[in-house]
Amino acid sequence: MRVGIVTFPGSLDDRDAARAVRIAGGEPVALWHGDADLRQVDAVVLPGGFSYGDYLRCGAIARFAPVMGPLIDAARGGLPVLGICNGFQILCESHLLPGALVRNDHRKFVCRDQRLRVENTRTAWTSGYEPDQQIVVPVKNGEGGYVADERTLDELEGDGRVVFRYLEDNPNGSYRDIAGITNARGNVVGLMPHPEHAVDALTGPTTDGLAMFTSCLNAAVAEARA
Amino acid sequence: MARVVVDVMLKPEILDPQGKAVHGALGRLGFEGVAAVRQGKRFEIDLAGDATPEAVAEIERAAGTLLSNPVIEDFTIHVEGV
Numbered sequence: 220m221r222v223g224i225v226t227f228p229g230s231l232d233d234r235d236a237a238r239a240v241r242i243a244g245g246e247p248v249a250l251w252h253g254d255a256d257l258r259q260v261d262a263v264v265l266p267g268g269f270s271y272g273d274y275l276r277c278g279a280i281a282r283f284a285p286v287m288g289p290l291i292d293a294a295r296g297g298l299p300v301l302g303i304c305n306g307f308q309i310l311c312e313s314h315l316l317p318g319a320l321v322r323n324d325h326r327k328f329v330c331r332d333q334r335l336r337v338e339n340t341r342t343a344w345t346s347g348y349e350p351d352q353q354i355v356v357p358v359k360n361g362e363g364g365y366v367a368d369e370r371t372l373d374e375l376e377g378d379g380r381v382v383f384r385y386l387e388d389n390p391n392g393s394y395r396d397i398a399g400i401t402n403a404r405g406n407v408v409g410l411m412p413h414p415e416h417a418v419d420a421l422t423g424p425t426t427d428g429l430a431m432f433t434s435c436l437n438a439a440v441a442e443a444r445a
Numbered sequence: 446m447a448r449v450v451v452d453v454m455l456k457p458e459i460l461d462p463q464g465k466a467v468h469g470a471l472g473r474l475g476f477e478g479v480a481a482v483r484q485g486k487r488f489e490i491d492l493a494g495d496a497t498p499e500a501v502a503e504i505e506r507a508a509g510t511l512l513s514n515p516v517i518e519d520f521t522i523h524v525e526g527v
Contacts, residue, residue, distance in 0.1 A: 279511065317516075321459060322462045322463065325462075326462045326466055366516075366517060367516070392460065
């Protein structure tokens with residue numbers, strides 16, 4: 220299974236995302252922001268970082284990169300897409316996911332291991348978790364506060380589209396402790412914490428992040444068989 | 446050559462940590478009588494030609510597409526010197 224990892228100017232975590240895909244048993248495929256070509260991948264990860272220096276708004280300029288044209292179309296057609304941190308911001312700016320990410324309420328960059336609850340295990344990226352499973356993965360952001368209007372938040376909650384919620388301490392002032400969400404179809408998932416940094420006991424606090432990448436691989440295999 | 450100015454502000458219901466930090470600093474420096482501060486962005490856009498209604502409408506479209514995120518921000522637009 221080929222999983223595309225997009226590199227934008229200022230992406231940081233593209234290599235870790237590719238490594239996570241490899242450890243999960245997939246084939247990472249490098250995608251370039253300037254090429255309007257998805258290279259026939261079966262899924263795409265938008266990695267963390269500071270695309271375009273976070274100028275204007277986080278993700279606002281990356282959202283209009285040439286690769287995003289075919290990516291947005293494919294995501295609307297059901298392609299599994301995972302946005303991590305800056306990738307989540309890009310998905311929100313693209314309106315593939317509702318809401319937006321704003322500066323942390325306490326105004327400081329936060330970098331620590333974070334406990335989360337997996338609240339939706341029906342998405343393309345979370346089927347490998349148990350319902351309400353608790354996981355610990357790193358979180359590191361300066362503008363990770365998830366905001367949306369009340370109606371959108373109620374809708375997300377009502378439809379079970381809150382995928383991850385912060386436990387113990389909300390690191391950035393996200394409304395309703397929301398750490399990650401999905402679209403209605405469940406193929407597009409965005410979250411601020413970093414599962415790709417928690418796939419190997421040598422370099423991460425846990426290996427709790429690995430199931431996100433194996434979930435996607437298993438979903439693709441199941442679809443190929445069907 | 447005409448200049449169009451776009452001002453972008455966070456919607457009132459969105460918390461503005463930068464504005465709060467500025468408010469706090471003003472207080473520490475002894476500037477009195479400030480109840481609240483909100484920080485926004487100002488874009489000065491020089492047009493290649495005159496500020497015709499079509500040209501201004503084009504900038505308005507740019508403001509809603511790229512310069513602001515309608516989920517969290519509002520913008521106003523005006524032609525400078527008019």
